[in-house]
């Protein structure tokens with residue numbers, strides 16, 4: 001189970017360099033390996049070009065991470081200190097202002113004759129493609145959608161991630177000679193075994209887009225939808241309905257709830273899990289108390305009431321704890337009224353011929369992200385539905401490193417990183433854009449962090 005680092009835990013941080021008091025776990029600044037001290041030092045010196053180069057070297061899409069990353073690297077900074085993602089977003093905007101497009105200096109140390117195919121153009125697949133191309137391999141990306149982004153494009157609101165950023169950042173792939181094959185679905189247009197014949201290695205980052213109804217009843221009503229149907233028609237539903245209930249507590253459930261709440265809708269998150277097992281922060285709980293997002297945890301769905309093709313309510317039962325789901329609380333059955341039910345429970349990865357799936361319906365991998373098929377790696381949502389944005393990127397990087405070793409016959413393989421997972425609820429704390437007004441502000445802020453927060457900079 002993912003650890004939940006709530007604000008409370010942050011407060012309980014004992015100040016020991018790189019250690020969390022509660023878990024004893026070593027805190028890593030950036031799972032993607034950005035050297036924060038070096039980048040901030042260059043910014044503090046006013047050398048923004050070198051800072052950008054340093055940033056793009058490890059974090060090749062700072063416009064995207066600057067908008068999306070919950071910045072675990074900055075979790076222990078004092079409350080009023082800008083987060084590192086704000087510097088990333090500022091540098092991205094500064095570069096665009098100066099040059100009109102990302103200036104990416106490709107540093108290929110070698111060019112190999114080895115080839116790799118990436119299946120899925122979400123954040124995990126894109127970072128893997130980037131790293132393998134930088135390692136000198138020929139890379140092609142396949143995606144069934146007509147454009148890149150994956151869940152970033154489908155699930156994240158344009159307010160949070162303006163689409164022009166997503167597409168501007170794609171510019172760097174042109175310089176890497178990566179070929180994109182959009183509108184190509186594996187299993188429909190091309191078989192995995194054919195890809196395996198054509199390429200020396202594969203990375204499967206297909207997300208978890210299949211959905212199976214976990215309820216006995218068919219949910220064919222106008223105001224119930226699984227998350228993917230909902231996302232495809234979100235504007236229509238937003239126009240028609242005001243109160244949405246999101247059933248599930250994985251990352252996609254929270255992203256959707258936050259998005260709808262941001263857009264002025266009443267939202268309820270409904271889950272049978274207790275808070276301690278949810279990816280929820282104290283911040284999110286506070287919001288729940290204030291009534292913006294209602295959190296009904298430890299509630300089991302007894303019945304979804306449908307009449308004349310319309311969902312009229314949900315019968316819920318309060319549970320004493322997740323360990324005793326069979327226990328029944330006296331008088332705990334009640335009816336929850338809502339306009340629309342979105343179901344995120346039941347997501348799984350599309351089964352691909354030749355790949356072993358686990359019992360939950362996700363691609364089975366070992367700790368090195370290797371699947372049962374030789375040379376085929378997998379990561380992101382396809383292996384774990386609770387993968388957040390940063391963990392998906394980290395998987396892409398780990399897979400690229402291991403695929404590189406596999407391709408060149410190297411011996412060093414990296415284990416899947418257990419990144420410090422922050423609750424998606426913390427997303428709401430992240431400024432939507434950098435709060436810096438001008439270059440002098442960003443320079444001052446970097447110098448301040450180097451002075452006051454240096455114990456947290458590894």
Ligand code: SF4
Nearest residue numbers: 030069071073084085
């Ligand atoms: S953790 Fe996120 S915000 Fe921090 S340096 Fe890494 S990518 Fe940037």
